[in-house]
Amino acid sequence: MPGQRKVYAISGGVTKFAKAHPDMDFRLMVKRAYDYAMKDVPNLKPSDIQSSRISYFSDHFARQLKAASMVQDFLGLNPIDSRRIEWGGATGGQAIQAGWEAIASGRNDVCLVAGFETMSHVQTWKGNEFIALASDTNFDYPVGGFYTGYYALMVQRHIYEYLRRGKFAGVKDERKAQKAAAEEAKRIMAMVSVKNHVNALYNPYSQYPQKLSMKGAMGGEMVSFPLNRPSICTMSDGAAVMILASEDVASRYTDHPVLISGVGCGTDTMRLADRPHGKVPLFPWESADYYANLDYPGVHSFRAGRTAALEAYKNAGITNPGEELDFVELHDAYASSEIQTYEDIGLCRYGEGYDFVDKGYPFLENVEYGLELPGRGKMPVNPSGGLIACGHPVGATGIMQGVFALWQLQGAIGKHFGDDRLQIRDAKRGLIHSHAGTGSSVTVTIMERS
Numbered sequence: 032m033p034g035q036r037k038v039y040a041i042s043g044g045v046t047k048f049a050k051a052h053p054d055m056d057f058r059l060m061v062k063r064a065y066d067y068a069m070k071d072v073p074n075l076k077p078s079d080i081q082s083s084r085i086s087y088f089s090d091h092f093a094r095q096l097k098a099a100s101m102v103q104d105f106l107g108l109n110p111i112d113s114r115r116i117e118w119g120g121a122t123g124g125q126a127i128q129a130g131w132e133a134i135a136s137g138r139n140d141v142c143l144v145a146g147f148e149t150m151s152h153v154q155t156w157k158g159n160e161f162i163a164l165a166s167d168t169n170f171d172y173p174v175g176g177f178y179t180g181y182y183a184l185m186v187q188r189h190i191y192e193y194l195r196r197g198k199f200a201g202v203k204d205e206r207k208a209q210k211a212a213a214e215e216a217k218r219i220m221a222m223v224s225v226k227n228h229v230n231a232l233y234n235p236y237s238q239y240p241q242k243l244s245m246k247g248a249m250g251g252e253m254v255s256f257p258l259n260r261p262s263i264c265t266m267s268d269g270a271a272v273m274i275l276a277s278e279d280v281a282s283r284y285t286d287h288p289v290l291i292s293g294v295g296c297g298t299d300t301m302r303l304a305d306r307p308h309g310k311v312p313l314f315p316w317e318s319a320d321y322y323a324n325l326d327y328p329g330v331h332s333f334r335a336g337r338t339a340a341l342e343a344y345k346n347a348g349i350t351n352p353g354e355e356l357d358f359v360e361l362h363d364a365y366a367s368s369e370i371q372t373y374e375d376i377g378l379c380r381y382g383e384g385y386d387f388v389d390k391g392y393p394f395l396e397n398v399e400y401g402l403e404l405p406g407r408g409k410m411p412v413n414p415s416g417g418l419i420a421c422g423h424p425v426g427a428t429g430i431m432q433g434v435f436a437l438w439q440l441q442g443a444i445g446k447h448f449g450d451d452r453l454q455i456r457d458a459k460r461g462l463i464h465s466h467a468g469t470g471s472s473v474t475v476t477i478m479e480r481s
Contacts, residue, residue: 123429124465231416293347297338
């Protein structure tokens with residue numbers, strides 16, 4: 032990007048994501064991830080770190096105000112500059128971009144990005160209540176606002192917009208058409224659930240690795256139709272750390288720095304009811320004619336995600352992400368939102384997300400899923416297992432994505448995972464995506480092998 036210094040990721044660390052870590056508080060979790068990251072760059076001394084960006088979503092979960100300051104204390108980083116980052120589900124992704132800005136601006140040469148969440152401190156129902164406070168508490172929240180309900184509503188509209196009015200447009204009986212569209216969507220979402228749980232089998236940091244079958248994925252307990260338990264992320268304890276450096280110093284610490292070549296951010300209204308209808312912001316390879324009759328974004332698509340992707344691609348010089356990316360780690364709080372995000376970030380056109388899965392494009396070549404996948408490996412999505420299976424300790428999640436993307440691009444998955452089945456062959460460029468609320472804020476970051 033003109034006028035800005037190049038920024039590189041040089042190292043990272045992640046704790047195992049788990050339902051609970053009763054043996055560690057948030058400070059120790061971050062310290063474990065930090066120590067791991069520092070071991071991978073032995074020439075980097077703590078005194079070389081000039082600032083930190085520390086992310087966590089909720090003071091309620093930490094039961095501690097200014098918890099970022101306590102992390103700074105525990106890591107021994109005082110008295111350098113530090114900032115607490117909070118942006119809902121996109122907190123970790125925003126922290127990476129805040130660290131990027133500290134270096135791109137010329138202010139720092141080395142910045143530590145760290146994130147955590149300790150969601151086990153409360154019961155699940157109370158945790159869901161805390162998370163729901165990231166909706167409009169004057170409007171959405173009082174009318175029953177829990178996030179699974181929001182996302183069920185949004186995917187119902189997505190199903191209607193793209194399956195009922197698309198694949199099943201020829202079925203005249205409205206009741207039969209809607210039922211057929213919903214069943215098709217459930218089958219495709221089950222494929223996403225299978226993919227992410229099976230990928231997680233080979234990720235030692237994951238919370239819910241599982242040899243999940245289509246029968247198990249489709250038969251899971253229904254939470255809010257059409258979303259069932261296997262298609263929903265879980266609350267987690269965990270931490271992640273990423274170390275960023277300027278071009279001037281990165282080579283002092285590693286032979287395999289990974290360039291952050293593009294960053295993008297988008298926003299939308301907090302209240303779903305305020306989402307407008309307008310024209311689709313187009314990628315270079317799209318045509319306005321294709322979307323002539325589409326009410327956009329409504330509640331079926333995430334305008335913030337498309338806005339973030341457009342900015343990141345422009346900065347990274349990407350014109351066709353389906354051809355120029357090698358993998359994606361995206362925010363799959365729900366299997367439905369993974370499919371919606373394929374469309375938002377341009378892996379396929381709006382309306383093609385279900386076929387994208389059915390053809391096998393987001394599945395890995397080296398993993399056996401028990402499914403017929405003719406196009407497997409074209410665009411691997413969430414090789415980590417994503418939020419659904421790796422876990423979602425909110426403040427750490429986006430940073431976890433960044434660390435795993437770093438290891439992918441360094442060709443080091445086997446080194447860090449003890450198994451190279453999740454390694455993308457000859458990966459040169461990847462995308463990480465963090466998403467908050469009902470799509471009220473999204474970050475997209477492009478990383479590429481130097």
